[in-house]
Amino acid sequence: MVNVNKVIRNLIGADLLFNTAMGFINPVFAIFLVQSIEGGNAKVVGIAMAILWLTKSTFRVPIAYFLDKKKGELDDFYSMVIGFFIFSLAYFLYLFARLPIHVYGIQFLIGLAGAFAFTPWYGFFSRHLDHCHENFEWGIEISLVGFGLAGASFIAGFVVDSFGFSPLFVVSGVLSLIGTFMLLFLGKNLKFRRRDGPHVRIKRKRK
Secondary structure, three states: OOOOOHHHHHHHHHHHHHHHHHHHHHHHHHHHHHHHOOOOOHHHHHHHHHHHHHHHHHHHHHHHHHHHHOOOOHHHHHHHHHHHHHHHHHHHHHHHOOOHHHHHHHHHHHHHHHHHHHHHHHHHHHHHOOOOOHHHHHHHHHHHHHHHHHHHHHHHHHHHHHHOOHHHHHHHHHHHHHHHHHHHHHHHOEOOOOOOOOOOOEOOOOO
16 A cells, blocks of 8 residues: 655645635536626636636746746745635635626636646645655546546536525635645645755654
8 A cells, every 4th residue: 555645645635625616616607607797798708717827827937937946945835825825715706796807807816826826736746756656646636636526516506506606606715725724734744945856854753
């Protein structure tokens, strides 16, 4: 049996919560814009999604370059935690969205927060993979996220039909915040290096 280290387990758990949160929203997002946003239509949906991906794609490479240029992992850690925290709060903002411009602003915020959050997450995950178990640990990560997305997508439609969209945004925001707090505990398990490298030692309790 493969013994997955604490850092990888923590990263997988947090990512599972983040992606499950997105799984509640993504399948019904277009319906939400058409039914709940004044003037919402297919064009608004397309613009909203384009803003998110253009923002994330535009800022991701410069952020990655800056994080790599600055030695050590503290900057990566803070970027990841702050990014996911803002990402989580953005879900609650949708409770107050009424116009397309509100949606566009929130999508821009989510795209920017995602660039700050997911870019260093991949760096952390890659550096802390257990030697000779890289495929197995990536497999666990991708499979668990897939199960989370499947379950959330299945439930989302029933929730909307019975209770509307608001509960989905609340649940997604709460799940993402829990994932963010999990990353804070990650900091307690790490002894941050002053220089970047393939391995970071895990703090061990003295006996």
